[in-house]
Amino acid sequence: MEAQGRRPVSVRSVNCPNCGAATAVRTFGHAVNVVCQSCRSILDAANPGVTILQQYTNAVREEPLIPLGTRGKLLDIECEVVGFQVRQITVEGVAYQWREYLLFNPYREFRYLTEYAGHWNVVSTINALPEGGPTPDGSAPRSYGRQRYRHFQTAVATTTFVLGEFPWQIRVGDTTTGSDYVAPPLMLSAEVDADKEVTWSLGRYVAGDEIWTSLSLPGTPPEPVGVFANQPSPFQGATLAMWRNAMRLVALATLLWLAHLVSARDKQAFAQNFVFDSRTAQEATLVTPIFELDGRPTAVEIETATNLDNQWMFVGYALVNDETGQAFEVGRDVSYYHGVEDGESWTEGSPTDTVTLPSVPAGRYFLRIETEGDRTASPLPYHVRVVRDVSTSLWFMVALVLIVLPPILSSWRALKFEGRRWQESDHG
């Protein structure tokens, strides 16, 4: 057939009627507008004679971070940077500018690479409409490809600077209304051009380092500032994993605790009545007979039961292993006060006290008891009881706190990150 074996479409250049400089056209016949490399006039590339469409008057020149003509593979598709534009929105009197690089491949649709404060997105137009009608209205969420997107911002964008070439008409001062919906790392965007056209596109957040590697650019990309609309949260995945681990550990700790509750024997090892008479001595020391603590090293509970009445008493225990001399010491203040004040009765303390000594090895033990109390008081009878292998729950409570603390901290950081993201939105 006649078309076969044709020569490749060749690269051409246009000469600027304003300054005479030659500018290469990289998109072959796609170019509708070309910006003169030298004087920045916008030229009509489609007409053989090349006419000036808009002349450059602004004194400010924007330099693209990525030079026009740069080639590389972005998200697996070979492309060349052919156009560059700066666009601006104004929110509450503050102007925000971002940069868009037009990406060309002769056998693919045009794509955009956008950059705002060091945050990059590769953007492609989409063939199907998101659910919920073609034009963005209000702040209702959108669905596309089974993914839900939350409304982020709607604003009128104005083109403030152009460079390179475009396959459609472009002028400084062009405006479109854009709406963004986010589901990090994706962003669904609609651009409405008056009553003529609505275009939906899908952007994917790409780290600056990846752009620099893909396009073999020298140096390093600019450091990203703040949190961008569809920037993936560094905490979200990690936090979820931490919660999953924590829940496993909580389940394990609960099982251990339950097993411990069931297996605890609560076996009384020793019990005896004593009397502390403070009239003879303000302090007294006595030693109990030897008793046996058996089994695995388990917790031992010492119970002190008194009939204190608006009195206090100090009991110092030393649980001493008769064979090794190893001692577990613990001091207890036992006090019980009560009365009536302003018609309300009150109590403070308790006449009975219990204390638990964890992990006491088996062996023959005795208690050394030191007592102290008010001299004026009458003789105080008290009962001491030692119980072997009691159940304890404190370790379980401590474990729970230690297990859930890291995921709680991580969740808090994730929440703060989301707060910074949405602060920049219409809903912040």
Add this chain to the structure above:
Amino acid sequence: MTSRAASCPNCGAPLVYRWSSSVQTVCEYCRSIVVRTDVDMKKVGQVADLPYDGSPIQLSTEGRYGDKGFVVAGRILYQYDQGTWNEWRIVLDGGIDGWLSDAQNALAVSFLTSGLEIPTLAQASLGRSFVWNGTPFTVVSRTLAHYAGVEGELPFEYWDKTEVTFVDLRSEGADFATIDYSDETPALYIGKAVDFDTVRLRNVRTFEGW
């Protein structure tokens, strides 16, 4: 497919109609638009050279749509205020006529429908939805355009309307529809948006440096 030979009424160069449904062709030598009246051929106009364009598709490019192969037989180039786009006339296996539209490498395949209710131009405003064959379509663009050129074989006579309006519609699937308001009774084409990977184009144009 039947090939018929004839000669250009303007310059005498040989003309070949590859598709029986072709009504007109453009002479490769003198750019005359030749209309077939089945025995005699009649010159109805002459086109300027097609503008330098960037489409990777050309006459005789082959591809696939669904389970059918197709070949590109003709082309209409449209121009509008933002640029240009191509409507490539394709002939699918079995001689079915279709169109492959190429707007800056955004591709869609569509077929002329009949018997479906078509809204008036005023009704088809941006955002309005219409249901055809159970699929809801929504208007995504309204474009005022004019012919910038024709090439190859077309299934109808080329007529020189100065400006015509096209309305494009899409669905939440990848369905695509376009309404051509150039004639008194508008024409509705329905099909699918496609990409380069799924149509598997062969015999495409090559580009310097790519």
